[in-house]
Amino acid sequence: MIPIRTNKTFFPVLYAFEDWYCKAVEIGAIKVLKPIVVVTSHFIEGVETRIEREYEVRRSKNGAPFKSEELLAAAEGADAMLVTLADRMDAEFFKRLSASVKVIATYSVGFDHIDLRAAAERKIAIAYTPGVETDAVADLAMLLLLGASRRAYEAQELVRSGAWKSSGTTTLLGWQPTGKVLGIFGMGHIGQAVARRARGFGMKIHYYNPIRIPEETVGDAVFHADPLDLLRVSAFLSLNAPDSKETHHFLTAKTIQLLPPGAIVVNTARGGLIVDEELIVALQSGHVAAAGLDVYEGEPKLHPGYLALKNTFLLPHIGSATVETRTAMGMLALDNIDAVLNGTAAPSLVTPHTD
Numbered sequence: 058m059i060p061i062r063t064n065k066t067f068f069p070v071l072y073a074f075e076d077w078y079c080k081a082v083e084i085g086a087i088k089v090l091k092p093i094v095v096v097t098s099h100f101i102e103g104v105e106t107r108i109e110r111e112y113e114v115r116r117s118k119n120g121a122p123f124k125s126e127e128l129l130a131a132a133e134g135a136d137a138m139l140v141t142l143a144d145r146m147d148a149e150f151f152k153r154l155s156a157s158v159k160v161i162a163t164y165s166v167g168f169d170h171i172d173l174r175a176a177a178e179r180k181i182a183i184a185y186t187p188g189v190e191t192d193a194v195a196d197l198a199m200l201l202l203l204g205a206s207r208r209a210y211e212a213q214e215l216v217r218s219g220a221w222k223s224s225g226t227t228t229l230l231g232w233q234p235t236g237k238v239l240g241i242f243g244m245g246h247i248g249q250a251v252a253r254r255a256r257g258f259g260m261k262i263h264y265y266n267p268i269r270i271p272e273e274t275v276g277d278a279v280f281h282a283d284p285l286d287l288l289r290v291s292a293f294l295s296l297n298a299p300d301s302k303e304t305h306h307f308l309t310a311k312t313i314q315l316l317p318p319g320a321i322v323v324n325t326a327r328g329g330l331i332v333d334e335e336l337i338v339a340l341q342s343g344h345v346a347a348a349g350l351d352v353y354e355g356e357p358k359l360h361p362g363y364l365a366l367k368n369t370f371l372l373p374h375i376g377s378a379t380v381e382t383r384t385a386m387g388m389l390a391l392d393n394i395d396a397v398l399n400g401t402a403a404p405s406l407v408t409p410h411t412d
């Protein structure tokens with residue numbers, strides 16, 4: 058409660074006052090005002106403990122996700138908000154958001170669900186959770202790459218259905234990453250972490266990024282200034298870019314055609330990078346041999362065409378879902394809220410608070 062104590066020998070009266078103050082708080086005679094934070098989800102234990110300890114918390118009444126109107130109402134008089142990818146905050150939302158809100162921390166590295174310009178106009182700080190998710194998401198990209206290329210869905214089905222009677226010499230033949238080109242679309246921290254892992258599987262790394270990354274950082278990875286050139290060489294393709302004006306619907310029938318026949322496509326970034334119907338057609342024809350997907354446009358709904366195919370390895374957006382990463386994300390989000398409310402330097406803001 059009092060982080061640093063006064064020296065008892067030099068300031069005995071002040072020391073005694075601190076003692077009295079702590080006792081008074083303990084027995085409830087003095088109520089310490091905590092910042093009011095709207096929290097739209099429930100988090101891993103350590104993060105929940107800190108939330109309940111440090112803030113006056115507002116959550117939805119029945120535990121169901123807030124509707125936009127309810128979220129605006131809950132934010133009246135609140136100091137901060139802790140939100141997730143599921144909370145879409147557009148220009149209209151920011152127009153109507155309570156002036157009391159100084160910071161919104163999203164529990165995600167992506168922030169395409171938040172209209173940053175509208176937030177900046179209202180001088181509301183937006184915080185996100187970069188860095189702490191890198192390894193977990195890159196691990197998952199490799200799981201998808203291997204799951205898709207080694208036909209893990211069909212293999213699981215064979216075992217679990219009891220249909221596995223004998224191991225034929227040509228049963229469930231997949232495609233090996235060794236010596237193949239992995240094209241990485243978006244060479245940020247996660248793209249680079251995918252590259253490090255893929256090298257361990259003997260893959261050659263090519264990438265597209267809006268800015269070329271220095272060789273000290275990406276080693277011998279081959280840079281393509283034009284993303285279409287990257288597609289032409291990518292026997293395996295990993296999408297690691299944010300969903301933005303420039304990248305939205307990057308994979309269409311036309312761009313998919315540029316991939317070598319039998320390519321494997323992996324997406325741990327955002328569903329909006331792909332035109333689903335057109336990837337599904339390519340998966341049906343075999344031009345794309347298999348896809349490993351963790352994210353979908355309009356999730357949690359996904360295009361039913363993916364479910365009907367055997368050459369898809371599908372996960373429910375669990376890129377950051379490890380105990381370690383989800384704890385670190387929560388703590389980072391709260392560190393950002395605390396810093397903005399205390400007027401100190403926040404660790405990871407997208408849009409600074411400029412009051």
Ligand code: DGY
Pocket residue numbers: 142164165166167168190194325326374375376377
């Ligand atoms: C995020 O946090 O934005 C990622 O999608 C996690 O998988």
